[in-house]
Every structure is written in structure tokens, then in C-alpha cells.
Amino acid sequence: MADLTPRQIVAELDRYIVGQAAAKRAVAVAIRNRWRRQQLPLELRKDVTPKNILMIGPTGVGKTEIARRLAQLVGAPFFKVEATKYTEVGYHGRDVESMIRDLTEIAVGMVKQEQRKEVESKAKDRVTERLLDLLLPTNKPHWEPEDADDQERRKRTRDKMRTRLEAGELEEKMVELSIETRTTPVQIFSNLGMEQMDVDFQNMFEKILPRGSQNRQVTIKEARKILLEQETEALIDRAVVSEKAVELVENHGIIFIDEIDKVCGPASSHGPDVSRQGVQRDLLPVVEGTTVNTRQGPVRTDHILFIAAGAFHISKPADLMPELQGRFPIRVELTDLSREDFLRILTEPKHALTKQYAELLATEGVTLQFTPDGIEELASIAYEVNRTTQNIGARRLHTILERVVEEISFEGPDLPNKQVTIDGQYVRDKLNTILQKEDLSKFIL
Numbered sequence: 001m002a003d004l005t006p007r008q009i010v011a012e013l014d015r016y017i018v019g020q021a022a023a024k025r026a027v028a029v030a031i032r033n034r035w036r037r038q039q040l041p042l043e044l045r046k047d048v049t050p051k052n053i054l055m056i057g058p059t060g061v062g063k064t065e066i067a068r069r070l071a072q073l074v075g076a077p078f079f080k081v082e083a084t085k086y087t088e089v090g091y092h093g094r095d096v097e098s099m100i101r102d103l104t105e106i107a108v109g110m111v112k113q114e115q116r117k118e119v120e121s122k123a124k125d126r127v128t129e130r131l132l133d134l135l136l137p138t139n140k141p142h143w144e145p146e147d148a149d150d151q152e153r154r155k156r157t158r159d160k161m162r163t164r165l166e167a168g169e170l171e172e173k174m175v176e177l178s179i180e181t182r183t184t185p186v187q188i189f190s191n192l193g194m195e196q197m198d199v200d201f202q203n204m205f206e207k208i209l210p211r212g213s214q215n216r217q218v219t220i221k222e223a224r225k226i227l228l229e230q231e232t233e234a235l236i237d238r239a240v241v242s243e244k245a246v247e248l249v250e251n252h253g254i255i256f257i258d259e260i261d262k263v264c265g266p267a268s269s270h271g272p273d274v275s276r277q278g279v280q281r282d283l284l285p286v287v288e289g290t291t292v293n294t295r296q297g298p299v300r301t302d303h304i305l306f307i308a309a310g311a312f313h314i315s316k317p318a319d320l321m322p323e324l325q326g327r328f329p330i331r332v333e334l335t336d337l338s339r340e341d342f343l344r345i346l347t348e349p350k351h352a353l354t355k356q357y358a359e360l361l362a363t364e365g366v367t368l369q370f371t372p373d374g375i376e377e378l379a380s381i382a383y384e385v386n387r388t389t390q391n392i393g394a395r396r397l398h399t400i401l402e403r404v405v406e407e408i409s410f411e412g413p414d415l416p417n418k419q420v421t422i423d424g425q426y427v428r429d430k431l432n433t434i435l436q437k438e439d440l441s442k443f444i445l
Contacts, residue, residue, distance in 0.1 A: 006032045009073065016069050016351070017062045018344045023332045026053055027070050030305060030330065034252065037303075049302060052287065052327055054260070054317060055309040057334025060393020063309040067256040076252040077107035077245075082259045083308075086279045096282040100292040100299055103253050107245040108296060112236060119235040126235075127227045128165065131220060134175040135161055171221040178215050179226060242296040253304040257283075261310030264319035280321045287327045337386070337393055342379035345394055346370075353397055357405055364412040366420060368405070373424035378404070381431055404430045 004012070009028035010021075017024070030051055037048045055063045064080060071078030079102050086096050136158060164170055218226070263279045286292070289302035308328055317325065337345070346354050354375065358368045370378075382396045404427055408420055 003035050004031070004074070009070070012073050013066060013069055016349050017065050018348060019337070019341050020057075020062050020066065020334050023055055023057075023062070023066055023334050026330050026332045027066060027307070031070060031074055034303075034305065038251070049289070050305045051330050052306040052308070053330045053332065054328040055307065055332055055334060056312050056317065057309075058311050058313075058336060058391050058393055060391075060395040061334045061337055062394070063334060064256065064258060067254065067307050067309075071254050074252070075110075076254050077103055077110055077249055078254045078256065079103040079106055080256040080258060082262075083257050083279060083283075084259050084262045086282070096279060096286055097292045099255055099257075100249075100286065100301060100304075101294045103255055103304070104245060104249050104294045104296050104299055107248045107253065108241060111241050111244045111248065115236045115241060116232055119232060123228055123231040123235055126231045127224055128162065130227050130231070131165060131175075131223060132158055132161055134177065134223065135165070135170070135173070135220075165220070171219065173220050174217050175220060175223055176215050177218050177223050177226060180230075245296050246294075246299055249304065250300050251303055255304060255306050257306060257308045259310055260308040260320070261312045261315050264310075264312075264315035264317075277321070280324050284321065284324050284327070287324070336391060337383070339379055339383040342382045342394070342397065343376060345397060346375050346379060353401055357401060361405075361408065361412055361420075364415075366408065366412050366415060366418050368408065369419075369421045371421060371423040374422045374427050377424040377427040381427070400431065406430075 006025065006028035009031055010024045013024045013028075030053060033048075034050065037045055040048060055066075057063060068078065068080065070076075079099060081099050081102070086094050086098075136154070161170075263277075263283075286301050287306050289300065291298045291300055293299075306328070317331065346352055354370045358370075361368045378397070378400060382400050385400070386392065386396050404422065407430075408415070
């Protein structure tokens with residue numbers, strides 16, 4: 001994990017997300033504290049737990065984006081989930097502990113990617129040898145040893161074929177390749193609706209499921225891809241992957257729980273409350289620190305950083321169970337987007353929406369330009385529609401921009417004039433039907 005200072009983390013987040021300084025500072029400090037913890041003596045390190053964060057604010061103001069960009073920035077395994085997906089243990093649906101298993105599988109993918117880079121060179125050499133074996137199969141039975149002349153002749157032929165192979169002259173030549181086929185436990189359990197079956201039971205199934213293979217005629221180009229995957233997998237040490245993945249999750253994992261406000265509220269008086277109070281009860285030990293069994297081994301959750309978020313329009317943070325509230329000591333409120341915020345969102349981020357649309361249409365040879373007054377008009381309309389109807393934050397810009405460039409996107413390949421300028425008047429003309437107050441309801445996303 002990069003040892004970025006809080007100021008550097010905020011500066012990086014500023015490249016993609018407009019405003020919300022308080023939330024950025026909170027997550028930057030939380031991430032820096034994880035680095036600080038790693039510098040402590042082992043005995044003290046065990047007792048330093050992460051300060052989980054509760055983000056409060058309307059939809060579309062940057063809660064998820066802050067957490068997602070943060071994870072990318074520090075190279076940490078990151079998993080986003082909606083709290084409403086879970087039900088209390090013992091009822092149909094996903095149990096809360098499954099988020100740890102999902103996070104661990106994400107970490108496995110990250111570790112495997114690193115391992116692939118380390119073994120890539122060796123894997124390519126092994127692929128070349130296997131391709132040569134396919135191109136030059138031995139015709140003698142294994143019990144008839146080759147004499148010195150045969151071996152020398154075979155070596156010369158193999159060297160010539162290797163030169164042609166490396167020069168790319170044989171890419172379209174067909175060879176017969178044996179490809180392993182296997183049904184995984186995940187496929188079986190998904191078909192049966194039992195994705196959350198006991199981890200040990202899944203591992204048992206994995207060992208006893210039959211393997212098969214089938215012969216296919218493929219080009220050298222296709223065979224190289226298939227063999228590279230096989231050789232890479234063979235060179236990767238699964239035990240090392242599991243060990244590193246678990247360590248990565250336990251010390252650097254980030255889980256973003258969205259819509260936490262949807263599981264707020266008092267316990268139901270009409271029977272089991274499997275998706276509200278029950279979920280909070282199940283979430284509590286995971287956030288406090290427990291051990292969850294995964295396919296990679298037991299994972300301790302004590303030092304995973306949890307970031308919860310919710311709009312809290314109907315409920316309020318105080319409606320959460322007191323014990324759960326205590327596990328989210330850092331609370332930040334994200335503010336509604338102003339007209340100036342919309343203006344900055346359209347121009348400042350590295351991949352601003354206006355730049356995205358311009359690049360998309362450039363693939364058709366269309367030059368799309370947004371004038372300053374055109375961008376101001378887009379920002380003003382987005383702000384006004386959010387203010388007078390449902391406030392969906394920056395997502396409003398997607399809807400408005402799509403309406404503005406819809407005709408250009410459709411006509412793009414056939415436009416005689418490949419230069420298109422979007423100014424204030426153009427925006428008003430395209431959005432004229434929604435500028436009237438009585439028509440605003442038609443533009444709710």
C-alpha cells in the first residue's frame with residue numbers, strides 16, 4: 001500500500017471528485033492511520049483498530065465514488081454492497097458474513113494478478129516448448145530410444161521451427177489441443193440456489209468433482225492464449241496466494257456498505273425482523289471483529305475498514321443500534337451540490353462528462369465542443385431540476401447531457417458537418433420542454 005500522506009490522498013481524490021472536503025479528509029486520515037499502524041510494534045499493533053466511517057448525505061454527491069477511488073489509490077481490496085441485500089442468519093437470502101468471503105475473493109484476484117507478472121516470462125517459455133511439442137510430435141514409440149543422429153536431427157528441426165514460431169509465421173497453423181473441462185462447486189450451488197453453503201462443504205465438493213478434457217482444433221494463436229493461462233496457473237503457488245490474500249484483507253481490506261439507513265428502525269412487532277434489526281445484529285460482530293471462514297482460510301475482521309453510507313431521509317443515524325453506532329465513530333455529512341459544484345463537475349475532473357462525450361463522438365470523426373456558456377447552462381438546469389424535484393445529485397448531469405447530445409449521437413456517423421458546438425442556446429433549445437415548471441416531473445430519473 002502506498003504510504004501517501006493525508007494531503008496527497010485528498011489531492012488525488014480532488015482529481016476525480018468535486019467538493020466534499022470533510023469526507024475526503026476523514027477517509028484520508030483513516031487510510032494514513034492504517035499505514036501508521038503498520039509501523040507500530042507488533043504487540044501494540046494488535047490493539048489499534050480502524051476508525052470506521054459513517055457518511056451521511058443524499059444520493060449522487062460522491063459517497064460511493066470517494067470510497068471506490070480511495071481503494072484504487074492505495075491498492076486495497078475493496079467491496080461495495082447494499083445493506084438491503086442481506087437478511088438475518090437462518091432466513092433465505094445472503095448472510096452478512098458473505099461480504100467478507102466476497103472481499104477475500106477480490107483479494108485473491110489481486111494477488112494472482114501480481115503473481116502472474118512474476119511468472120509471466122517463465123510461463124511464456126514453457127508455452128513455446130509445448131507449442132513445439134504440438135507442431136513436432138514424436139512418431140517413435142516411447143520404448144524405442146532415439147540414437148544420437150535422431151536427436152541431433154530433431155534438435156535442428158526444433159530450432160528452425162522455434163525461429164519461425166517466434167517470428168509469428170505459424171500463427172494461423174492448426175494444432176490439436178487437449179483442453180480441461182471441469183464443473184466448479186460455485187456453478188452447482190448457483191444452479192441450486194445454495195451459493196452460501198458451508199465453505200468446508202464447498203471445498204469437499206471441489207476435490208471430488210470429476211475433471212474431463214476434450215480435444216479441439218485451434219490455431220497456434222488461440223493455443224498460445226490457452227496454454228499461457230494453463231502454464232501461468234500451474235506456476236502460481238495457491239497456498240501463497242491464499243496466505244497473501246488473507247493478509248491483504250485483514251490489514252488493508254475496505255468494505256463499503258451502502259444504504260445503511262434502510263436497515264434502521266425499531267424491531268418489528270409483527271414477527272421476525274430479518275432484514276432490518278436482524279441484519280444490524282448480524283453486522284455488529286463482523287464490524288467489531290470476528291473470524292469468518294472463507295475458501296482461503298479463516299479471516300479476522302478486526303482491522304478491516306468499514307465505510308457505511310446512507311441518505312437518512314426518513315431515518316437518522318441515532319436509529320441504528322447503539323452498539324453499531326459505536327463502531328462508526330467518524331461521521332461526515334456530505335452536502336448537496338450547488339450550481340458551482342455542477343459547473344466544476346462538468347469541467348474539472350480528469351474524466352469529466354463533457355470530455356467523455358467529446359471523446360466518444362471523436363471515434364466517429366465528430367468534433368464536439370462545449371462553450372463556457374453552454375456548460376453554465378447545463379449546470380444551472382441540473383441544479384434547478386434537482387432543487388425543484390427529486391435530488392439525485394451528480395447523476396442528474398448524465399440524464400441532461402444524454403438528452404442534449406442524443407441527436408448528435410444518433411446522427412454522428414452521417415453528419416455532413418463534423419464540427420458541433422454546444423452553447424447556451426443549443427442547450428436551451430434541446431431542453432426547452434423541461435424548462436417549464438409544470439414539465440419538470442417528466443424529467444425525473
